[in-house]
Amino acid sequence: MGQTLRLKVNGVERIDEVEPRLLLVYYLREVCGLTGTHVGCDTSQCGACTVLLAGAPVKSCNMLALQAEGASLTTIEGLAAPGELHPLQTAFWEQHGLQCGFCTPGFIMAATALLADNPDPSDEEIGRGLEGNLCRCTGYVNIRKAVKAAGEAVRAGAAAPMGG
Amino acid sequence: MAVSQLIGARVQRREDPRLITGRGHFIEDHVLPGLAHMAVVRSPHPHARIVGIDKAAAQSLPGVLAVLTAQDFKAQISGGMPVTPAFAPEKKYVPERFPIAESEVCFQGEPVAVVVATSRALAADAADLVQVEYEPLPAVVDPEAAMVAGSFKAHSDGPDNIGWDMTFAGGDIDAAFAKAEIRVSERILQQRLAPTAIEPRGVMADYSPYDERLTLWLSSQNPHFIRLFVSGAMGLPESHVRVVSPDVGGGFGSKISPYPEDYLVPAASRILSRPVRWIETRTESVMTTIHGRGQVFTAEAAALRDGTLLGLRLTQVLDLGAYHGTFGAFQACACLMSGGVYRWEAISARTVGVLTNKVPTDPYRGAGRPEGTHLCERMVDRVAQELGMDPADLRRKNFAQEFPYVNNFGLTYDSGNYDGTLDRALELVDYPGWRQRQAKAREEGRLIGVGLSTWVEICGFGPSQPTAAATGGIGLVEAAEIRFLPSGSVAAYVGTHAHGQGHDTTFSQIVADTLGVPLAAIEVHHGDTAEGPAFGYGTYGSRSLAVGGMALHQAATVVREKARQLAAHLLEASPDDLDFAQGTFSVRGNPAAHKTVQEVALAAYGGSLPEGMEHGLEAVSYFDPPNFVWPFGAHICVVEVDRDTGAVAIQKYVAVDDCGNVINPMIVEGQLHGGIAQGISQALYEEVVYDQESGQLVTGTMVDYLIPTMNELPVPTLDRTVTPSPTNALGVKGIGEAGTIASSAAVINAICDALSPLGIHHVDMPATPERIWRMIQEAAR
Numbered sequence: 001m002g003q004t005l006r007l008k009v010n011g012v013e014r015i016d017e018v019e020p021r022l023l024l025v026y027y028l029r030e031v032c033g034l035t036g037t038h039v040g041c042d043t044s045q046c047g048a049c050t051v052l053l054a055g056a057p058v059k060s061c062n063m064l065a066l067q068a069e070g071a072s073l074t075t076i077e078g079l080a081a082p083g084e085l086h087p088l089q090t091a092f093w094e095q096h097g098l099q100c101g102f103c104t105p106g107f108i109m110a111a112t113a114l115l116a117d118n119p120d121p122s123d124e125e126i127g128r129g130l131e132g133n134l135c136r137c138t139g140y141v142n143i144r145k146a147v148k149a150a151g152e153a154v155r156a157g158a159a160a161p162m163g164g
Numbered sequence: 165m166a167v168s169q170l171i172g173a174r175v176q177r178r179e180d181p182r183l184i185t186g187r188g189h190f191i192e193d194h195v196l197p198g199l200a201h202m203a204v205v206r207s208p209h210p211h212a213r214i215v216g217i218d219k220a221a222a223q224s225l226p227g228v229l230a231v232l233t234a235q236d237f238k239a240q241i242s243g244g245m246p247v248t249p250a251f252a253p254e255k256k257y258v259p260e261r262f263p264i265a266e267s268e269v270c271f272q273g274e275p276v277a278v279v280v281a282t283s284r285a286l287a288a289d290a291a292d293l294v295q296v297e298y299e300p301l302p303a304v305v306d307p308e309a310a311m312v313a314g315s316f317k318a319h320s321d322g323p324d325n326i327g328w329d330m331t332f333a334g335g336d337i338d339a340a341f342a343k344a345e346i347r348v349s350e351r352i353l354q355q356r357l358a359p360t361a362i363e364p365r366g367v368m369a370d371y372s373p374y375d376e377r378l379t380l381w382l383s384s385q386n387p388h389f390i391r392l393f394v395s396g397a398m399g400l401p402e403s404h405v406r407v408v409s410p411d412v413g414g415g416f417g418s419k420i421s422p423y424p425e426d427y428l429v430p431a432a433s434r435i436l437s438r439p440v441r442w443i444e445t446r447t448e449s450v451m452t453t454i455h456g457r458g459q460v461f462t463a464e465a466a467a468l469r470d471g472t473l474l475g476l477r478l479t480q481v482l483d484l485g486a487y488h489g490t491f492g493a494f495q496a497c498a499c500l501m502s503g504g505v506y507r508w509e510a511i512s513a514r515t516v517g518v519l520t521n522k523v524p525t526d527p528y529r530g531a532g533r534p535e536g537t538h539l540c541e542r543m544v545d546r547v548a549q550e551l552g553m554d555p556a557d558l559r560r561k562n563f564a565q566e567f568p569y570v571n572n573f574g575l576t577y578d579s580g581n582y583d584g585t586l587d588r589a590l591e592l593v594d595y596p597g598w599r600q601r602q603a604k605a606r607e608e609g610r611l612i613g614v615g616l617s618t619w620v621e622i623c624g625f626g627p628s629q630p631t632a633a634a635t636g637g638i639g640l641v642e643a644a645e646i647r648f649l650p651s652g653s654v655a656a657y658v659g660t661h662a663h664g665q666g667h668d669t670t671f672s673q674i675v676a677d678t679l680g681v682p683l684a685a686i687e688v689h690h691g692d693t694a695e696g697p698a699f700g701y702g703t704y705g706s707r708s709l710a711v712g713g714m715a716l717h718q719a720a721t722v723v724r725e726k727a728r729q730l731a732a733h734l735l736e737a738s739p740d741d742l743d744f745a746q747g748t749f750s751v752r753g754n755p756a757a758h759k760t761v762q763e764v765a766l767a768a769y770g771g772s773l774p775e776g777m778e779h780g781l782e783a784v785s786y787f788d789p790p791n792f793v794w795p796f797g798a799h800i801c802v803v804e805v806d807r808d809t810g811a812v813a814i815q816k817y818v819a820v821d822d823c824g825n826v827i828n829p830m831i832v833e834g835q836l837h838g839g840i841a842q843g844i845s846q847a848l849y850e851e852v853v854y855d856q857e858s859g860q861l862v863t864g865t866m867v868d869y870l871i872p873t874m875n876e877l878p879v880p881t882l883d884r885t886v887t888p889s890p891t892n893a894l895g896v897k898g899i900g901e902a903g904t905i906a907s908s909a910a911v912i913n914a915i916c917d918a919l920s921p922l923g924i925h926h927v928d929m930p931a932t933p934e935r936i937w938r939m940i941q942e943a944a945r
């Protein structure tokens with residue numbers, strides 16, 4: 001039996017009927033059609049499914065859609081206005097912070113929350129902020145560089161990261 | 165040729181804008197109207213007889229469309245899953261593998277039944293309701309034990325567990341050992357690894373019954389081979405099957421070979437006449453996607469007291485798993501590469517492939533070459549240690565110096581400068597400085613170690629002749645097609661298929677320079693068998709640039725030369741009198757008389773072609789490389805081992821590599837970062853563990869199987885030398901696997917160097933704190 005879910009996704013109010021057991025990640029992917037949020041595991045290790053809930057990073061595979069009732073969610077698709085890039089997206093591009101790109105939306109979302117709290121993170125703080133995200137391609141070297149570069153851009157006055 | 169502007173430049177990747185904004189198209193992002201979902205019922209036992217399958221409860225669940233078993237699939241799929249000759253052509257026992265078990269399951273996770281339902285959740289629910297009665301059989305877990313005559317058998321109807329047993333003889337090994345002044349021997353483990361692309365596998369199929377056409381979408385490194393295999397098994401003309409591999413979220417070798425689901429999903433679609441999809445869960449992935457490595461080496465090296473290497477004798481026992489992987493015997497190339505960058509009088513290498521009740525092993529990043537390098541570099545260090553010689557000096561003394569260099573097995577290294585990379589790496593790491601710090605630390609009781617790994621790699625597969633024998637008929641060349649559209653933009657089709665390597669970018673760089681067109685006018689197409697040349701050979705074995713890039717370069721050159729003919733006609737000049745630069749043909753001595761390549765492209769579709777010239781401006785080209793390519797380099801790792809906990813801290817990691825000419829240095833560095841991370845991770849963290857008694861997979865999730873986070877990995881210092889390959893016009897080699905091939909040996913050599921004052925000679929992987937702590941305790945007794 002479906003239940004009613006009301007929430008805001010990327011600034012748009014939605015009302016949907018969902019099965020109580022539907023995970024938030026599948027709600028986003030299959031009901032909202034926002035396929036940029038990925039599924040890389042079934043034990044909440046990889047972080048590919050990270051989205052922002054009221055500005056805080058959550059692993060959307062680890063929540064039921066109904067638990068997001070009333071919340072405001074941001075996914076990778078909603079991070080920047082159409083045709084524009086968030087400073088983190090620019091930095092991942094410029095610093096070659098991605099290879100296959102499957103982990104990337106999760107990293108960018110987790111890093112968005114990190115920079116919103118602290119636009120000048122140390123290596124250690126970046127490590128702590130992104131310890132819930134796995135990448136198998138990059139060895140993380142350029143991901144770390146990208147986060148730093150984005151922090152610099154934010155501090156230099158690029159559009160402030162959306163923390164919700 | 166156009167002035168080279170883009171080759172060699174740090175061009176930002178063209179594939180990134182969609183990937184950083186969530187607009188990539190991965191396999192799970194595709195849906196079709198009426199899509200049904202498949203779940204697989206898998207054996208919980210490593211080895212058991214199937215006594216009976218009761219579908220009734222599952223079938224009665226509303227929304228379940230079908231519950232299918234081997235019986236149902238037999239009418240759809242013929243023959244077994246393919247096994248190629250690869251490097252062990254003389255196979256002894258090759259058990260037949262049908263994509264789904266009928267009477268006996270031979271590894272945990274082997275498919276027994278599938279459920280197709282209207283939703284993914286329903287399919288999973290119903291799969292739980294399929295009642296399978298098993299009679300457990302003894303599980304074969306340890307490959308060495310399984311070699312012994314009379315041991316339990318991985319297949320109850322098999323003669324024994326020996327998949328192959330052959331020896332590669334490279335020179336007179338007895339004569340080499342007869343001269344030995346010292347000998348060292350070691351037993352070296354290569355633990356099983358799970359490749360763990362962050363995107364799991366997935367397959368979607370749509371079979372159209374009225375025109376007998378099948379479209380198959382899957383996350384694959386190798387779409388054309390999958391089409392060849394699946395069309396054959398399903399009795400469809402190859403031309404009636406289209407395989408599309410969209411954005412692929414990492415592969416590392418695990419998406420080369422066909423899998424059971426690649427057959428079961430299209431067969432289910434044909435049975436149900438509707439599209440069917442299966443997406444692998446991570447739990448399924450760790451259990452059923454191929455593993456890599458899984459080998460035990462015993463080796464003995466002979467040398468003179470002055471450090472001259474003489475002979476290497478080794479045995480590779482390779483844990484095949486329950487069936488031969490399609491390309492599993494490729495891993496025997498560890499034997500052929502076990503001599504590394506050194507001159508040996510003789511090498512004798514025996515490889516034995518052993519069947520066990522585990523998921524099959526198959527190529528994983530480097531496949532055989534990391535194992536060969538690890539073995540060689542460990543043995544060379546053991547010799548140096550035995551002689552009290554500096555490991556850098558011993559290496560220098562034995563490096564192959566003249567190129568082309570023919571190794572003990574007749575393989576010809578195209579070009580190299582092994583001193584060059586080693587010298588630069590020693591300088592970058594401050595080798596003398598670390599040796600001093602090490603000596604001082606030792607006085608304080610601290611354990612610092614410096615580890616070297618000087619590596620060479622065989623890659624860039626082709627050439628066609630040896631590889632046709634290895635694949636069982638298809639010579640590994642590469643095909644590309646270039647098409648100028650009338651308005652002057654260019655479509656480039658390649659038979660390789662990227663899964664993170666940035667081919668859209670590097671291939672565009674090659675085309676842009678060859679044709680003198682801007683990057684923005686070029687579109688690279690790959691991953692769809694409906695487009696481009698007849699066959700594509702896929703991406704693996706660091707082959708895409710050296711073979712595929714060359715095919716593209718050739719096709720672009722053919723097109724350019726036709727354009728030159730046409731331009732000459734239009735300019736009323738001789739083709740030989742035309743210069744071509746920056747996309748413009750101009751008459752030598754009269755630059756005002758010129759035609760841009762875009763103008764020529766339009767003219768190629770126009771009404772004033774020279775007599776005898778066909779319309780259009782396009783070409784297909786196949787490139788068959790005359791040799792493999794042989795990148796090389798030197799990696800140095802510095803570690804400190806905590807005496808009390810056994811924990812290893814990497815202090816510094818330096819890599820100086822040489823992959824010939826570089827198209828895009830940013831991408832080369834990225835490949836090295838990732839490759840080095842995977843090798844370090846093998847050295848320190850990862851291991852697939854099966855319970856030795858029950859054969860149950862212990863490391864079944866990412867909780868137990870350690871994929872390092874950002875916090876576990878160092879930032880390597882990279883540099884490179886450039887020694888072009890003489891075997892292709894671009895002078896390029898490969899770099900996708902280099903980091904993984906080199907790095908495990910550097911780390912383990914560093915750890916062994918650190919522990920050497922305690923009398924410890926060798927540490928196996930993963931060098932976990934527990935393993936090292938135990939060794940330290942043992943050594944103190």
Ligand code: FES
Pocket residue numbers: 038039040041042043044045046047048049050059060061062
């Ligand atoms: S899918 Fe892996 S943590 Fe959510």
Ligand code: FES
Pocket residue numbers: 097098099100101102103104134135136137138362413414664
């Ligand atoms: S870019 Fe491939 S997993 Fe991170």
